[in-house]
Amino acid sequence: MPPTDQHTANDTHGAPPAADARLTAFHWGLYRAAGTPAAPQLLPDAGDPAPSLIGEGMLEAYRSPLRVLRPAARAGWLARLRDPARAAADDDRPRRGAEEFVELEWDEALDLAARELSRVRGEYGNAAIFGGSYGWSSAGRFHHAQSQVHRFLNCFGGYVRHVDSYSLGAGRALLPHVVMDMDELMASHSDWNVLAAHTRLFVAFGGVPAKNAQVAAGGALEHRLRPALAALAAAGCRFVNFSPVADNLDAPAHAVEWIPIRPNTDTAVMLALAHTLIAEGRHDEDFLARHCVGFERWRAYLFGADDGVAKDAEWAAALSGVPAARLRALAAEMAATRCLINCAWALQRAEHGEQPFWATIALAAVLGQIGLPGGGFGLAYGALNQMGSPHARVPGPTLPQGRNGVDAFIPVARLTDMLERPGEPFDYNGKRQPYPHIRLVYWAGGNPFHHHQDLNRLVRAWKRPQTVIAHEQFWNAHARMADLVLPATAAPERDDIAFATREPVLAATRRIVEPPGQARDDYAIFAALAERLGIAEAFTEGRDAAAWLAHLYGEAAQRAAERGSRWPAYAEFRAAGRLDLREIEAQAPVLLLADFRRNPTAHPLPTPSGRIELHSATVAGFGYADCPGHPVWREPGEWLGAAAARQYPLHLISDQPATRLHSQLDHGPASRASKIAGREPIHLNPADAAARGIADGDLVRVHNARGACLAGARLDAAVMPGVARLSTGAWYDPLRPGAHDPANLDKHGNPNVLTRDVGSSRLGQGCTAHTCLVEVERHAGPVPELSAFDPPRRMG
Template sequence: MSDRKDLLTSAHWGTYRVETRDGRITSMRPFEADPDPSPIGPGILDVLDGPTRIKRPAVRKSWLEQGPGARGDLRGQEAFVEVSWDEAERLVAAELDRVRGTHGNGAIYAGSYGWASAGRFNHAQSNLKRFVNCVGGFTSSVNTYSFAAGEVIVPHVMGHFYPLVYSATSWRSVVAETDLFVAFGGVPLKNGQIAQGGVGRHVQRDAVKAAAQAGVRFVNISPLRSDVMEEAGAEWLAPRPSTDTALMLGLCHTLLAEGLQDGDFLARYTTGFDRFAAYLTGETDGVAKSADWAAPICDLPADTIRDLARRMVKGRTMISIAWALTRQDHGEMAYWAAIALASMVGQIGLPGGGIGFGYSAVNAIGNDLARLPMIALPQGQNAVTDYVPVARITDMLENPGGAYEFDGQHRTYPDIRLVWWAGGNPFHHHQDLNRMRRAWTKPETVIANEWCWNALAKHADIVLPCTVPLERTDIAMTNRDPWLARMDKAVEPPGEARDDHMIFAGIARAMGVEEAFTEGRTPEEWIRWIYDRTRQSAAEREIELPSLDELREKGTHQIPPSEEPHVMLKGFRADPDGHPLDTPSGRIELFSEVIAGFGYDDCPPHPAWLEPAEWLGQGRGLHLMSNQPKGKLHSQLDHGAHCRSLRPDGREVLSLHPEDAAARGIGDGDRLRVFNARGWCLATAALSDGVRPGVVQMATGAWYDPAVDAEGRPGCRHGNPNVLTLDKGTSRLAQGPIAHSCIVEVEIDRSGLEPAPFAPPQLVTRGR
């Protein structure tokens, strides 16, 4: 390739100008239209062709020599044998035929949760699912680790979830109209660096600054002061983690007791308030959910709770609910209580008021733009109807044929013999990784499409090396960002790495379904097919897009914002009969007869406080907040230069309050052991008064680096907090993850163990 200075690429954390020389990338410069570019992207440059790069197909030694099911206990420890693509394709094709012929397609799990690529065509999961559907289908997953409890409860209460999340009242409306912005879980700018499908313009920092300059008063309700940027001048309330629901109920009770609720809104736009009110007052259980009741649970003064409730009805108030609030025990209740609180305030559907689900959870929330109707790569029809909630993967592997409940259904876990992952990393997302690793030994075959030797690749049997966006052509195009961008192939991939579509096309050829998979189209023809149909759909909504050739010529295209600031549920507010919600009543359901019919003792039919499985109210330990990282997206680019620069000794950083550190003899920069009954991990201490006493904070995403200590207990040397988190469903309703309900202890580390997460496995020749 000749030297280039006009190349473009896009990722979930930004768009970049790319320069090359002598076939290598020399720089990645942020897109000039981005006022707040993320530093994450260029962190890929030193690892594109580094020692962790997977350059050839590889098969775990025991699996290759002894066949499927051989020594699953050695996954993550054993050497790999590199093979040719022809042999890899034959091995995968034969194994798929064996499993579906003997056990049926339901024995194939290809849920493959993860973020994959920003490119519309080279989206790993879409290509995987399209391929497996061509050979009979697979057991899939539903919902996300991000907000599973919200995905299930909010449709029962408000009719939909995703349309509400991604159509939040715009920041323009907040800046112009809001008086008080109450942020449960904060407005974390580090999360706002990223968005699904690519980012052309980061908006969250400028939006918060503009709101503060316009006089919007922020209240940060979080154990972490940094969850709202310093420039916002936020009031910081730091309740005990996992007590958000109790705090909201105390606010609701104050409004009701002092006659401050909006009775007209409740009568016209909601149903079931009388039954919720009976719970608030204690009529149903003898316990009034007053500010005085909530105060000792939350460890906040009762007068502070009452004062906040009164301020919420004095002006225009926006209630923001972080996605993290769903990731606690009974996370359904936090979202439902927030909806009830917003309903009592009565400003849903008004400019600058109401509720928003996760401002700055990703960059797209609060974006004010005409929504692009997206066309994706067709995945075909899955002939297998079985699925599992995504956070119940370990249960599925441990308990084939076992019964469980989910959203009113009585279901049975499938008997999975083959797992295929492409574009994600379960050894990042899942909880109680030591337990999951034991369950991971049970499938007969694990296949992974990966570009680097992370924990997923090391725990697979067959590893298929794939490319990264800088090594292929695509289009960055999403309905959540106003910028479209061409994605240029800047460099050739190292070794024999292939695009995911090419990987599946080769296996499809070996199985006799190549025509069904490719439909006779080349990758370039698929890109054009996707773009042209998106352009046609956009034209039907009066959104004008350039032709693909024109886009490639000029590089980027911006979709203009809507003329008026967007207000969520404005139509419902104006005419609830003409624009009803998709609930049984057409209204906001503060009591659900449907959920009442399920009879779940862990999910009542109205917002309620249920004690978490683990929390500070039990009087022991420290509460671990394993939140999203600032130097990467989940675990992506954990080995990159930018992320490595944030932890010079190679361990993840654990922040704790000086009082908690002093009580344990811990100093700033000390090497720590963080532990509970589920496992341990190593960390580096960072003392901060911006963390609530009794709480420690440690970001997720460190590559899982398993080891055992001197007593034989399993843990992670690198600092992955998911060796500590509890793998339990939020309730039988949503079965979501509860990573944020986790108690740990911390001590000085004297093990002498050193992290080595970025070392590739041993690669041996056949027979050695």
């Protein structure tokens, strides 16, 4: 059995580190430890041209009193497990989220977790266990909580998993039918140097926000977006930004034209641009014939054969608020120069979210510039640091997760549906299957009380499982809603290997501070559980954490050798602190779909036809009215053209924050400095604020039929009239913990008490956070005290 003691598990193989090799990595970059052991500091890596400032406050955030220092159990759950005779008489689940916690010794906490896992598997089978984890837990490739929990549960016999993501649910389901798998597409985007040399018109739907591109799943080790956009502008590229907000395209202002657009109407504008190009004979007939299928079928829809409505510029103007004359002129400009069309991920986080991605590809196909330098489409530059990288695509260290013995799964955004409706059928991507009946949730990495929609409904559903076990670093809403909380270490408290696709560096990150209290690595926790459950050999393979790091590096180095690249020995890598991949991996310009354009027969796409599918017979065969076989406009349930806008006249945009990653480090210095009276700022157009008697800095109540929250008003001319912008990530802080009715006010400004929990369509079942109407008013009455950053009641 490998040791679970943290100091032993983190001992490093090989030579001691060089003086300048004390590196740690987070999603927003690589940082060097400076200062003294008693007062350490983090400095951005010198090789990063535009470092994120968030990481510099990491150590302060991780020393917070909000750290989970010891294992803790919810009082009612613990009493039931300690006295099984009372289980039948006392259903304590309704108190989940409202009770105090009892701190435990590690041995008892692990014994309880192992006992519950064994009981649920014995009584209901592995399909009663949901392995919840939503990424973004570590930039390191070994201490990645999602990989760790999935490997552990697979060794235990399996679990119900999720597929897709909240960021990309609709797009991930759609794109294999149309062009290729989303991961492959992300790794294949044309690089910024190619765009700077050739792109002269960059048409963006939803902007190109640097705040989003400051992160990458394995660490954004070289931030490129702002310098890249500046280089495009310097080369003469013009930017056109269709967006409800003006400040989400971080190029020099003189090069950007902002065109305000009603949220959820981007597809209509894309269809109109395509209609105009075809009607005026500016489309590329040869490209459409050789590289696409289904054009004539889609053309018939555009010209009204299906419904008698031509999808022309006047039609789109009435829906979107964009002048028809500007659309017709833009279509001509796009056809006359090298043009790239970019569609932000935010657009498919909406009802019918599959359509803007499909329409982006179809519009680019009509122009015929796909595969040409500087032309085609992006999905999306600005979403992650990865897109646009000029660096080689290298397979890095990966922890094997084994085989899942359970076939059942859910689209990730259907979490509440699964908990509330076990046994009921759901549609997804051409299949129909039942929701599993979950009795135990095991969650490591991520915070469902940040990223899920309609939180009042989730709170109610969350009380249905018999047990919820969570690994957590902080006493956030996720921890407070668990039954058993196991304290986990953070990136600066462990050794790892940082790596991200198309980044130039592989980094040997190190423990630079000691873990607080009794926090353990996820691997150590799972290894101890595996020992109790009789699966230790399968899970650990006889290795401690340090041995795993050496093993994973060795596997990646062997793959490198097979392609002719020599990586140094592991001890040499650890001593140096980094491996510069630019020096040993072949670099070449990256041009999306260039081979396919040159010879679609020799280089077919992985679609049923091998071509770009403007009309998909497969999707059409599913029979989904909300996602037919080609790009269409479908009216969403909530938008500024809906009847509901009379009661809730502002369209809520819940975008990603600039001062944290999702909800990570909301308690950190960068995030807290951005708040207004401790609340998340909501950006309102000055005219909308004036009509409601709201001044800058006022405390406001944001509400609809699903819930309400408090926020601080920020008057902002960069937000178009009729739109409110409230970024995600404020830690959920309900007035009455554990309650789940719409009147239970969130005191902190979490927009997901307001957002809709319905699928994008039966195809993708993605989240629809951006299809949401609200009203805003000045808060009246006493101001409730914030408690999001107060530790819960604990008993020794």
